[in-house]
Amino acid sequence: MSTATLRETPAAATVTTAPRGLVRTVLRLHRGALWIWLAFVAGTTGFLLWLLGPGADTAQRALDTYGYSGLIMANGSADEYSSLFSYPDTLITLGSFAVALFAAGPLIARELESGTAQLAWTQSVSPARWLTAKLAVPAAFIVLGTCLLTAVYRQLWSAHGNLLIAGIGPRSFYFSVGPATVAAPLLGLALGALVGLAVRRTLPALALSGFAYFLVYAFRGNHWPFQGRYQQPELHSRSRAVTSAGAEIRDPGCYDDRACLAKHDIVRFxxxxxxxxxxxxxxxxxxxxxxxxxxxxxxxxFALLRRRAADG
Incomplete structure (x- = not known):
């Protein structure tokens, strides 16, 4: 191999056989993606904490004044809060798509297309160990990040699910506050890696992995055989009005009619x-x-990688 070739791939030329060396190499090669992921997790967590604190306080004050029916008709603060409540689910879903695209393109296909992977294999790093490091390092950050997001989202759901307007139930939200939230991007990582190894060209791998993960997501949202009526889950609830004496009564539907609220002695909901x-x-x-x-x-x-390596 010529000196010029080595200079074109300086990062790969520093690969070592030690596991720590492989981990450092993966982190160095993909540090840009790592920083983007950390920023995504931090930003989404910050948004969830806002919904858990100041956002919920504002919605609760409006709810105590107008009740659920009034807020729906007036498009008030609690109605807006109910809409914002599903945004983290959308962000997490987009994050899973991004993982699949990253795995297919920059993580796998680009290194095969440029010859970086083949160079690593000539330095006593077997193809299997190379792929193991490529999958294990991002998987660790994905699990840690999504576990944090899921835990905070679950806390938000438990603390302020009462602020959601009845009937506002995004299809995937019902399955976005549990372990499936962590498993979904891991599938994106594995699927993207498989596509990258099969295609070995960056742009086609990006397109194909995005399409493949979209099919999985669409099937997950509409056709899971065990999902049944949760294809369009409703957030069933029971609303009550509270009088100044602390008694709970049926919500009279006063909307923003203060005279009605005074007549029924309602102070909050x-x-x-x-x-x-x-x-x-x-x-x-x-x-x-x-x-x-x-x-x-x-x-x-791994089976495809062994076949590719054997074919040279």
């Missing part, structure tokens, strides 16, 4: 969120399906 009893069995089953698909994709990726 309360709402009880009624989760489904079979939520966790379905959540855990989906997690198992996602992890099983991840294992299949990883197995196929």
């Amino acid at each position: 309360t709402r009880e969120y009624l989760p489904s009893s079979d939520y966790w069995p379905r959540q855990l089953l989906e997690t198992g399906v996602l992890l099983a698909l991840t294992a299949v994709a990883v197995t196929l990726a």
